[in-house]
Amino acid sequence: MFRRLLTPRPCRSAATGLLALTAFYGGAALASSSSSSDDVAVSISAPLWQFLSSTSELFLRDFTLPSLFSSPPGGFFTRYSSTSPLPDSNSYREPLGKNRNDAPCCPGCLGRNSIAEAAAAAGPAVVNISVVQGLYGPMFGKSIGSGTIIDPDGTILTCAHCVADFHSMRRVSKGKIQSKTPLPAAKLGSSSKLRPGDWVIALGCPLSLQNTITSGIVSDLGLGGVRREYLQTDCAINEGNSGGPLVNLDGEVVGVNIMKVAAADGLSFAVPIDSVIKIVEQFRKNGRVVRPWLGLKMLDLNEMKIAQFKEKDASFPDVVKGVLVPVVTPGSPADRAGFRPGDVVVEFDGKPVGGIKEIVDTMEDQVGKPLKVLVKRANNKSVALTVVPEEADIDR
Structure with a gap:
């Protein structure tokens, strides 16, 4: 034939x-x-x-x-x-790892060894955090969380509740790891590049276990372009995972695991690494985190809210976006600057304002510096103000 x-x-x-x-x-x-x-x-x-x-x-x-x-x-x-x-x-x-089918088809895609390689890249820098208890009796260590070494000198990144006493807010740990040789350090990535559906892995030491790895996807980054304070994932998180890294498929830390919802499976949260990096920089510069404070209660405005306020009060300013100030704290920097309840902030430090996050981001390193603010009041009256943010007092 x-x-x-x-x-x-x-x-x-x-x-x-x-x-x-x-x-x-x-x-x-x-x-x-x-x-x-x-x-x-x-x-x-x-x-x-x-x-x-x-x-x-x-x-x-x-x-x-x-x-x-x-x-x-x-x-x-x-x-x-x-x-x-x-x-x-x-x-x-062909041997495993050599076949072309083992490799991901594109950066960020999942291949046969993607999770293993990401874990291998970040895993050596993951540590268990424990405290010694038993002041008047036998001494023993209690595992309270996880952390990540972020530089060869031994600086560890973790959650505040892993190293502080909640009753007195007193630090129970201070200093760096002492080592004669450089320590393995994890590479910090960028949480702003994450997309809903991207693969991530959670590393840590839950329940006193070592080298625990769970995987999942990023499921929430916020709606309408507004970034959330936390990254939501479906990675399995348990007691002791707090402070451990959330890692992308390139082995880069993109978040710090911080909590889970006890009544729900597959619902965990991590602090975005972009926010964490700013905090780390403040620690290195000031030895503490400096939070700006104005003394304002603020509310984001959108088209629906503006229409509701206009329906209740025809004198509400004609704006398409901005931040409403419903409350001004007496004696605060905002009060001294001349803010009034009902003001709508439309410009802050010379930039148009679309939401609270823009004001917070602008103030981040501006403590003690005068900032120009433009507000609109009833009947579209525009008022220019100057406010000087103060450092927030956690006991206030």
Whole structure:
């Protein structure tokens, strides 16, 4: 049957013969190159390849294309030249990690070893945090959380509740790890690049266990372009995971695991690393986190809220966006600057305001510096104010 399928062009005859065999075994597809060379691309299923291997002498004699067929189990689409060497019949049995199917198809995609490689990159920098208890009796350590070494000097990134006494807000831990050799440090990534559905893994030491790895996806970054204070994932988080890293598939820390919802499965939260980096910088610069304070209660405005306020009070200013000030704390920087309840902030530090987050981000490192603010009041009266943020007092 095969000899009758031959034509003067070897490549065409081989293709015709292969398509005929497909009727018996299936799983083959062929495409010819548009160039003048005798190249063809073939996709072959494993059963068909086994048949071809068992009849190799017939194909070598009839088709004179010994290098045409080669496929791993399941088949793939590839291109071979008529001058290529003959592949071994077991060539598709490649070691794990060497097969092209092991690699992700694009950056951020999930491959066979993606999670393992990400965990291997960040895992050595993950530590268990414990405190010593038993002042008047036997001393023992209690595991209270996880952390991540973020520089070779031994600086550990973790959650506040892992190193502070909630009753007195007193620090129970201070200093760095002492080591004669550089310590493994995790690489910090960017949480702003995350998208809903991106794969992440949570590393830590829950329930006093070591080297625990769970995986999941980012499920919430906020709506309408507004970034959330926390990243929501479905990674399994348990007691002791707090302070451990949330890592992307590149092995970069993109968040710090902080809590889970006890009444729900697969609902955990992490602080975005972009926010954490700002806090780390303040610690290194000031030895503490400096929070600005104005003394304002603020409310984001949108089209629906503005319409509701206009319906209740026709004198409400004509704005399309901004931040409403319903309460001004007496004696606060905002009170001294002349803010009034009912003001709508439309510009802050010379920039248009669309939400509270823009005001907070602008004030972040502006403690003690005068800031120009434009507000609108009833009947569209515009007023320019100057406010000087103060450092927040946690006991206030």
